[in-house]
Amino acid sequence: MKIALLGYGKMGKTIENLAIEAGHKIVYKSGTTSEIGKLEDAEVAIEFSTPEAAVSNILKCFELQIPVVCGTTGWLENYSSVINSCKECNGSFIYASNFSVGVNLFFSINEKLAKLMAPWKEYSVSIEEIHHTEKKDAPSGTAITIADSIIAQSDNLERWSLESKKDHSLRISAKRIADVKGTHTVTYESDVDEISITHKAKSRIGFAKGAILAAVFLKDKKGLFTMQDVLDL
Numbered sequence: 001m002k003i004a005l006l007g008y009g010k011m012g013k014t015i016e017n018l019a020i021e022a023g024h025k026i027v028y029k030s031g032t033t034s035e036i037g038k039l040e041d042a043e044v045a046i047e048f049s050t051p052e053a054a055v056s057n058i059l060k061c062f063e064l065q066i067p068v069v070c071g072t073t074g075w076l077e078n079y080s081s082v083i084n085s086c087k088e089c090n091g092s093f094i095y096a097s098n099f100s101v102g103v104n105l106f107f108s109i110n111e112k113l114a115k116l117m118a119p120w121k122e123y124s125v126s127i128e129e130i131h132h133t134e135k136k137d138a139p140s141g142t143a144i145t146i147a148d149s150i151i152a153q154s155d156n157l158e159r160w161s162l163e164s165k166k167d168h169s170l171r172i173s174a175k176r177i178a179d180v181k182g183t184h185t186v187t188y189e190s191d192v193d194e195i196s197i198t199h200k201a202k203s204r205i206g207f208a209k210g211a212i213l214a215a216v217f218l219k220d221k222k223g224l225f226t227m228q229d230v231l232d233l
Contacts, residue, residue, distance in 0.1 A: 001219055004028040004042035004066065006057040007049030011071070014208040015046055022212065030057075042066050044215045051075045051137060058093070059085055067092035067218045069211055071099050073141030083224065092218050096227045097141030099210030103184075104227045106199040110146050110186055113197060114153035123188040123195075125150060127160075128173045130183040138162065138174040142184055147172060150186070 001024045005012045008031035016026050028037035032050075039045070039060070044067045047057050051074030061068045062085055070093070079095075086093045098104070117123055127150075129143040139147075139162055147160040147170050154170075161169040181201040188195040201207070210227070217230045227233075 001025070001216065002027045002041055002043040003215060004030075004037075004039050004045040004061075006030055006045055006047040006061075007053070007072065008034075009048070011048040011204055011207065012046075014204045015048070015211055018205070018208050019212055024212070039066070040064055044069065044219045046071075046211050046215055048072055048211070055082060058082055062086055062089040062091040062093075065089070065091065067215075067221065068094070069099075069214045069218055070095045071097075071207065071211055073097055074137035076141070076144075086224060090222060092222050092225075094214050094218055094225045094227070094230070096210075096214070097145045098182075098207065099214055099227060100199075100201060100206040101210050101213070101231065102206055103142060103199055103201075104210070104231055104233065106184070106197070107145060107149065108228075108233050109197060111149045111153070113186070113188075113195075114150045117188050117195075118153045118155070120190075121156070122190045124190075125157075125186065125188050126171045126173065128175070128183075128185045128187070130175045130177055130180050132180050133176045133178050135176065138176070139172045140174070140182070140184070142182065143172050143174070146184060146186060 003024050003026050008029045027041040028039045045061045047070040054072040054075045055078050058068050129140045151157045157170050158168040160172050183200045185198040214230050
């Protein structure tokens with residue numbers, strides 16, 4: 001498979017190494033100041049750039065009929081317009097706030113737990129996410145995905161809020177600590193006990209493997225897909 005890497009930071013380099021080990025070919029890669037190869041030669045693009053660059057990268061791929069796997073977060077205010085462009089161009093697109101197989105299993109566990117906890121009003125729920133100090137957006141896209149799933153199962157929660165507790169809001173605490181790859185914890189607490197589930201990433205390899213798996217899935221397909229489609233969850 002011929003892959004374009006849009007974004008050549010730590011994640012892009014990890015994806016490159018794993019993709020080559022798996023027998024794929026990197027035909028194009030672009031960073032903030034340089035580009036190598038021809039985007040038009042790619043059979044699929046993997047986008048891990050910056051919030052500022054993601055939308056233009058995705059739209060360019062749609063125009064070239066190149067399927068896009070996007071893991072960049074922080075640009076979702078433009079999500080609807082990107083989806084519309086994908087449909088207009090008859091493109092192919094997978095966006096995920098997190099491509100790790102373990103995290104996507106965690107998403108399913110979180111949804112199931114939220115359904116179980118919804119009738120028990122004595123429990124309050126909160127989310128804590130911890131990432132490395134270089135991460136630009138807060139809360140993480142993964143935390144937002146977790147929060148949205150909990151809110152969808154609740155008849156009391158209407159939104160999430162960062163740090164401060166507001167009426168009808170799910171509190172997300174975002175911490176930045178050097179060299180933390182990503183830890184997410186959901187906690188339900190009452191006066192008598194506490195229930196928590198946690199996913200802790202040990203390296204970027206899990207994210208990179210999931211992105212490559214998604215790219216293999218998306219190649220030669222048309223339409224909008226999710227990691228739930230990729231993993232048949």
